[in-house]
Amino acid sequence: MIFPLFxxxxxxxxxxxxxxxxxxxxxxxxxxxxxxxxxxxDNLNLTASDxxxxxxxxxxxxxxxRLSLGAACDLAGPRLASATVCFLTVPAVFLSSMASSPAAFxxxxxxxxxxxxxxxxxxxxxxxxxxxxxxxIANGQSGGWGNLGGGVANLLMPLLYxxxxxxxxxxxxxxxxxxxxxxxxxxxMFSAFAVMLLGxxxxxxxxxxxxxxxxxxxxxxxxxxxxxxxxxRGWITAxxxxxxFGVELAVTNIIVSYFYDRFNLNLNxxxxxxxxxxxxxxxxxxxxxxxxxxxxxxxxxxxxxxxWWTVQTLSGVMCxxxxxxxxxxxxxxxMLIFCFxxxxxxxxxxxxxxxxxxxxxxxxxxxxxxxxNVGAVICQxxxxxxxxxxxxxxxxxxxxxxxxxxxxxxxxxxxxxGGMLAGPKPGVTEEDYYMREWDADEQEQGLHxxxxxxxxxxxxxxxxxxxxxxxxxxxxxxxxVV
Numbered sequence: 001m002i003f004p005l006f007x008x009x010x011x012x013x014x015x016x017x018x019x020x021x022x023x024x025x026x027x028x029x030x031x032x033x034x035x036x037x038x039x040x041x042d043n044l045n046l047t048a049s050d051x052x053x054x055x056x057x058x059x060x061x062x063x064x065x066r067l068s069l070g071a072a073c074d075l076a077g078p079r080l081a082s083a084t085v086c087f088l089t090v091p092a093v094f095l096s097s098m099a100s101s102p103a104a105f106x107x108x109x110x111x112x113x114x115x116x117x118x119x120x121x122x123x124x125x126x127x128x129x130x131x132x133x134x135x136x137i138a139n140g141q142s143g144g145w146g147n148l149g150g151g152v153a154n155l156l157m158p159l160l161y162x163x164x165x166x167x168x169x170x171x172x173x174x175x176x177x178x179x180x181x182x183x184x185x186x187x188x189m190f191s192a193f194a195v196m197l198l199g200x201x202x203x204x205x206x207x208x209x210x211x212x213x214x215x216x217x218x219x220x221x222x223x224x225x226x227x228x229x230x231x232x233r234g235w236i237t238a239x240x241x242x243x244x245f246g247v248e249l250a251v252t253n254i255i256v257s258y259f260y261d262r263f264n265l266n267l268n269x270x271x272x273x274x275x276x277x278x279x280x281x282x283x284x285x286x287x288x289x290x291x292x293x294x295x296x297x298x299x300x301x302x303x304x305x306x307x308w309w310t311v312q313t314l315s316g317v318m319c320x321x322x323x324x325x326x327x328x329x330x331x332x333x334x335m336l337i338f339c340f341x342x343x344x345x346x347x348x349x350x351x352x353x354x355x356x357x358x359x360x361x362x363x364x365x366x367x368x369x370x371x372x373n374v375g376a377v378i379c380q381x382x383x384x385x386x387x388x389x390x391x392x393x394x395x396x397x398x399x400x401x402x403x404x405x406x407x408x409x410x411x412x413x414x415x416x417x418g419g420m421l422a423g424p425k426p427g428v429t430e431e432d433y434y435m436r437e438w439d440a441d442e443q444e445q446g447l448h449x450x451x452x453x454x455x456x457x458x459x460x461x462x463x464x465x466x467x468x469x470x471x472x473x474x475x476x477x478x479x480x481v482v
Contacts, residue, residue: 003134005141011200012129016138018199019122020145022082022191026115027149028156029093029184030058031278033109035157035256035271036177040105043174050102052385055253057110059246059376065117066373070366073124074224077207078362079199082121086192089115093185097178115188120369122146124362127354128202132457133293135354136304140289140347144281147245147343150252151278153184158271217447219359227437228360228367236412237353237364238371243405244312244345246375247319247398251339252278254384258391263328273332277339284340288347300463301355301417305409308348309420312406315341319399323392342402346372355414355461358451359437417461424462430455 007013033040037051046054065085072081092111099105122142130138157180165176201207210216228234256274259265265273288311295303318338325331349368357364379401383394413419415428434455438448 003137015129018195019125020142022195023118023122023146024149025188025191026118028153029188030113031150031153032157032184034253035154039173039177049386054106054109056380057106058113059249059373061110061113062116063370063373065114066120066370067366069117069120070363073362077201078121078125079201082118083192083196085117090189097181120366123350123365136289136292136351139350141286144285148281151275154271155275158268224360228363233356233412234364234367237368239408241349241368242371242375243402244342245372247342249376250379280339284343285347288344292348292351301461304351305420309409312345316399316402320396323396358434358454430458
C-alpha cells in the first residue's frame with residue numbers, strides 16, 4: 001500500500017489535500033492574533049491577565065466543538081460537519097478587526113477557536129479513506145500540514161501587518177493590525193467551499209447519498225455515544241494528546257512574546273523565530289505517523305504504544321531543557337528538537353486512535369482531539385496566565401507534567417494485541433473486539449459488516465511473535481473481550 005503524497009486523484013488524495021488545507025486555514029485564523037500581540041495590547045490596553053485569558057479562550061472554545069463534531073462525523077460525514085464549523089466561525093475572524101476592548105478581544109478569540117474542531121473531521125476523513133497499514137502517515141501528514149498554520153500565522157501576520165502599514169492607507173499601527181485579519185478570514189471561507197464542492201466522504205460516495213439509497217446504515221446516535229464513552233482507551237488517548245497537541249497550542253500562544261520579551265528581538269524577528277515552532281510540522285507530525293506505522297509493522301500495536309511513550313517522554317525532557325536556557329542560539333536549537341518531538345507525538349497518537357473503536361470512530365476522535373484542547377487550557381491557565389510564573393519557569397514545569405502524564409499510556413490494552421506491559425489474551429481476534437459494539441439483532445441484520453471489514457485489515461497490528469488466530473473463531477460470543 002502506497003501513499004502518493006503529491007497526487008490529487010479523487011477520492012482518496014483529493015480528500016487528503018482538502019482536509020489538511022481546511023484545517024490549516026483554521027489554524028491560521030485561530031493564531032493570527034498572538035504574533036501581533038505587542039501591537040494589539042497597546043491598542044486595547046491589554047494586561048497580562050487579559051492576554052492569558054484570551055489565550056485560554058482561543059483553545060477552550062474547541063473542547064465542546066470537537067466532541068460535537070466527532071458525533072456529527074459519525075452521523076453525517078466529515079465534509080458537511082467540517083464545512084459547517086468553518087462557515088459558522090469565519091464571522092468571528094472578520095469581527096476580530098472590530099475589537100475595541102479586552103472583553104471583545106476575548107470573545108473573538110474564543111469563537112474563532114471553535115474552528116480548530118476541524119481537526120476531528122480531518123482525522124476521521126483520513127481514517128475512513130485509507131487502510132490501517134498507512135493510517136498513521138495519512139493522519140500524521142494531514143494533521144501536521146494543518147498544524148503548520150500556527151507557524152505560518154507567526155510568520156505571515158507580522159509581515160502582512162508591516163506591508164499594510166507601509167503600503168496602504170491603513171498607515172497607523174492600530175488600523176493596520178485590524179486590516180490584517182481579513183486575509184486569514186477569506187482563506188477559511190474559501191476552504192469551506194472547496195471541501196463541500198470538491199470532496200467526497202468515503203471511497204464509495206457521500207454519507208447522506210449512501211444513507212438515502214440504503215447502501216449505508218444510518219447509525220443510532222445513542223449507541224455511538226455509549227460505545228465511545230465506555231471505552232476507556234479513548235480517554236487515555238485524550239490524556240496523551242492533551243500533553244502533546246495541548247502543549248503545542250499553549251506554546252504557539254506565547255512563543256513570539258517569549259522571544260520578543262526575553263531576548264529583546266523586534267517583532268518581525270520574533271515572529272520568524274516563533275514561526276519555526278509551527279513550521280516544523282511540515283515533516284514532524286508525519287514522521288510520527290510513519291514511525292507509528294513502522295513500529296506496527298515490526299511489533300504490532302505494542303510497538304505503536306511504546307513508540308508513542310518514548311517520543312512524548314523525550315519531548316518533556318527537551319521542554320525542561322528549553323526553559324532552563326538563557327542564550328538565544330541554544331534556546332532556538334533546543335526549541336526545534338522539542339517541537340519536532342512534541343509534534344511527532346501527535347502523529348503517534350493518531351496512529352493508535354483509529355483502532356480504539358470503529359463504530360464510534362468520529363466521537364472517539366473527538367474525545368481525543370478535545371483532550372488536546374483541555375491540555376492546552378490546563379497549560380495556559382497554570383503556566384502562562386498572568387504573572388504567576390515567568391514564561392521560562394512555566395515552560396520548565398510544563399515539561400515535568402508531560403513526562404508524568406505520558407505514563408498513562410501504559411494502561412492502554414487491546415485484548416487481541418496487548419499493551420505496553422502485557423501481551424494479548426490467547427484466542428481473541430480482531431473480529432471479537434470490534435463485534436462487541438454490535439448487539440445480536442444488529443449482527444443478524446448485517447450492520448456490523450463494515451466493522452468486520454476493518455477488523456480484517458487490522459491483522460498487521462499483531463506482533464510477529466504472536467501466532468494468528470483462525471478467523472473462524474471470530475463468530476463465537478465476545479462477552480469476555482474488554
